[in-house]
Amino acid sequence: MPGRTDAITAHARVLGADAEVLAECAARLRRLAVRLRAHDAAPPWLYRTLNDHVTACVVASADLADASGRLDEYAGTAIHDGTTQ
Amino acid sequence: MTADQDPEPAARVLREAARELAEVATTLREVSRHATAAATDGAVHGSLRRAPAAGARAQRAVLRAVTDRRGLGYSMAGGPVGALGSKLGGMARMRSLAVRMMTTSLRLRIAAVCLDNPELVTDPLLARLHEAVAAEREMDAVRALCTLIRNRGTARTLSAIAPIFGEFLALRALLDRNPLNDRTAWLIASGEAAASADPITGLSNRAIAALDVGEGAARRTASDPGEAARLGAHGSLLDFLTNIRVVGPTGRALVQTVTGPDGTRRHVVQVPGMRIGHPDLESPADLLGAFSSTLMDSAPFSRALAKAIEDYGVPPGEDVALIGHSAGGGAVMNLAQDPRFCARHPVTHVVAIGSPIDFKRPVSPHTWVASITNQHDLIPSLDGQGAGSCFDLHPDWYVVDYTDPAHVFPACHGIDHYTANIVEDLPEVRARLEEQLRPFQGPVVRSQLYRLYDREPGATTTSVVTTTGGTVRLPLRCLEGNALTAYFTADPAAVARLPGEHGRAVRVGGRALVALHAFENRGTPLGDYGEAHLGVVVADPNGSRPSRLWRELLPSGEHRGLGTCFLRSVLTTDRAHAVAAEVWGHSASVGRVRVAGGDRPVSMTVADTDGTVLTLAGSLGRRLPFVHRDLVVYSWSDGIPQRSHIQERGRRWVHPSPGMRLTIGSSGHPLARWLDALGLDGARPVLCLVAPARSSLRSPAVPLPAH
Structure with a gap:
């Protein structure tokens, strides 16, 4: 079933790249929070909300990286088992 | 009064931050689509037998990624499963990180507008509304809006919230339980495209806009x-x-x-x-x-x-x-x-x-x-x-x-x-x-x-036209009469093979719709006469877009594109024949037309000097009241399509399962030959319309401009 394992590998690659994208999003939001923290016009709720978003992006990045790794492992095992059977 | 070409730096800073957050939210939605695709791909499930332990771990990890409340949130998106999951999540108020991020962006946009319009914050009623929406307290928001309208009136309330109206509706739509308005809320918040639906109900604006038909x-x-x-x-x-x-x-x-x-x-x-x-x-x-x-x-x-x-x-x-x-x-x-x-x-x-x-x-x-x-x-x-x-x-x-x-x-x-x-x-x-x-x-x-x-207007005033059968005043008024129309389905290829021009036949379930009309007219300027027409239901000959049947049924006859192209006609008097041929451009001949019964059972007989052309007889079956629609009639003259319409008054019934049968007679009349060519000898109509007592008004034919 090389088609299936190729698809799983492709998902793993995309989710791995997305994990990095979310890490960049977290960094971007952190910079935004720092920039706005010192600004008078920023609403009082903003800083805490942005921090929550940063945390969520970090967690999501980790989740995606884990999912990517698991899918890679899954594809590798499926290929290996397919060839040895 | 200020022109917002150079807004206050503070408002600009907030708008810039809102834009950044909207960009991140859009990225998050894209990531959610990828993760949902991985979670729902059959390939991932398909290899479980080969590596059950690794497969289960991978599936758990992917599912966690699209449902982790601390991470992406409930973020099913994209594809049929993702779309359904997203709607169900919206109804259960399970939010994704992308939606939470976008609501922050919208709240910042509102905060930016408030800097330019301080009354939005200082006015206690407006502030109450704003806070209730932002805090997802839907009932409080409704109460605040009602209080505003009661105290200030609708006009002043709308004026007051106008600067934040789009953001207000988008925020509410993203946070409410209605999954139908989420897409339009996202479009407003992300600035990707025009709002495609009403942000409150989710009713598609495009569906409403699509009712606006006409060549202009x-x-x-x-x-x-x-x-x-x-x-x-x-x-x-x-x-x-x-x-x-x-x-x-x-x-x-x-x-x-x-x-x-x-x-x-x-x-x-x-x-x-x-x-x-x-x-x-x-x-x-x-x-x-x-x-x-x-x-x-x-x-x-x-x-x-x-x-x-x-x-x-x-x-x-x-x-x-x-x-x-x-x-x-x-x-x-x-x-x-x-x-x-x-x-x-x-x-x-x-x-x-x-x-x-x-x-x-x-x-x-x-x-x-x-x-x-x-x-x-x-x-x-x-x-x-x-x-x-x-x-x-x-x-x-x-x-x-x-x-x-x-x-x-x-x-x-x-x-x-x-x-x-x-x-x-x-x-x-x-x-x-x-x-x-x-x-x-x-x-x-x-x-x-x-x-x-919307469309080429028809003549709205009366006119007198001279024909070989004498003069006639148009529109042609019929004070009383009755009508029977039977619709058949036919092979579109057979319709296309019929001689002459008849436009683009409308298909229903891959079949063309053929109509047999029989009218008995009394008290007309032409005297009493009968008429029978074989026609094909066609789309607007000038329509630039494919006809949508449901949309075309809505406007009145004068503004509708969908109509029937009369292919062959039989009129019972020489004068009526002259008018049909010379005023409306129909291929017509003189013969006999009779609609008998008036209720059920009923029969339609058309004959000429050569013998019987057709007989349609049998039971009409169950009937339902029918919303009255005008009939749009097309004909071709020198290659130019002409349109007229017949306005009718009087009760009309639709018979959805008629038990009638069409029999082609022995006459060599073209109408009989064409019915035979369409394979309709012995056919049962799929639908019949009956007007036992009607009056009518038929407009002159208007040539449609070349398209």
Whole structure:
């Protein structure tokens, strides 16, 4: 079933790249929070909300990286088992 | 009053932050789509037998990624499963990180607008509404809105919340349980496209806009003496705005030619806004026209304007400026983004006042576009982008979004108010517009008013026509009679093989619809007579888009494209035959037509001197009352399609499962031969319509213009 394992590998690659994208999003939001923290016009709720978003992006990045790794492992095992059977 | 060309730095900072958050939210949604695709891909499940332990771990990890409340949240998105999951999540108020991020962006946009409009924060009722929406307290928000309306009235409430109306609706739509409005809320919040649905109910605006059908038409019309005196004889910004005010929202437009300062002839099209009142299915500038001009790239309004300009005779290659107010602004922008129109007429300037045109794009990068909007005017934000927008959608346009808390909607939407603001309160805006429109300043050398229509209008007055059978007054009135119509399905290829032109047959389930009409008419100017017609149900011969049956059934006959092309007709008197052939262009002959029974069972018999042409007999079966619709009739004369319609009055029944059968007689009449060619000998109709007692009015045939 090389088609299936190729698809799983492709998902793993995309989710791995997305994990990095979310890490960049977290960094971007952190910079935004720092920039706005010192600004008078920023609403009082903003800083805490942005921090929550940063945390969520970090967690999501980790989740995606884990999912990517698991899918890679899954594809590798499926290929290996397919060839040895 | 302030023009929002250089907003306060603080508001700009917040808008910039809102834009960044919207970008991150859009990225998060894309990531969610990828993760949902991995979670729902059959390939991932398909290899479980080979590696069950690793597969289960991978599936758990992917599922966690799309459901982790601390991470992406409940983030099913994309594909059929993702879309369903997303809707279910919305109903259960399980939010994704993308939605949470976008609501933060919207709250920042509202905060930015509040800096320019401090009354939004200082007014306790408005503040209560704002807080309730932001805190997802739906009932509190409804109560706050009701209190506002009770205390201030609807007009003042709408005026007060107008600057944040788009954000307010989008925020509410993202946070409520209704999954149908989530997409339009996202479009408003992300600035990706025009709002495609009502943000409250989720009812598709495009579905409403799609009801606005017609090829567009324009007729020259005279201004009344009072108007003529007030229409400008000189071309200038103020004159153009005054002209729009004089013409008013009456479904008309003005085309003028001016001689510019350099002696060059140029043309200015001036288009007022929506015609006041209910959709009238006649004017393209009605409520439906306003919707379709905002949401569609081409609509009857802009097509009617193009026809007015062609009729006016603007020479190809000469400069054209388009100036529109309200829905007129959307319509002129549609012209500016029509490649065919712009290839003939270079549109050098577009000035849209109080118009929702954020998602329009002129064809030519050389077209100078100005959009003038009042932040308290709700109409420009109907495409989803208002005062709080954080997206610079048109860096190359001249965009003025000014605020004046003294204005009350809908008064502030009027062309009078916009003109007063531009002329008296916004001198720098007036100066810029006048400078840009300088080539169009000069004496008006020609001026023509046009009345705009959805479709080519039929004759509305009576006329007397002479035929070989004598004179007849049109429209032709029948005081009483009865009618039976039977619809059959036939092979479209067989229909296409029939001789002569009959247009594009409408298909239902892959089959063409063939109609047999029999009318008995009494008390007509032609005397008593009967008529039978074999026809094919066809789409609008000039329709540029494929016909949608449901949409075409809605307008009245005069404005509908869907109709029946009469292929062969039998009339019972020489005079009626002459009128059918010479007035309506039918291939007709004289014979006998009889509708017997009147109720159930019933029979229709058509015969000529050669014998019986056809007999349709049997039980009509169950009946249901039928909403009365006019019949649109097409015929061809010298290759040009002609349209007329038959207005009917009287109770009508539909029989959805008739037990009748058609028998073709021994006559060699073409009607019999064609029924045979269609394979209808012995066929049962799929539907019958019966009008046991009716009166009717048939309009003259109007040639449709070449398309």
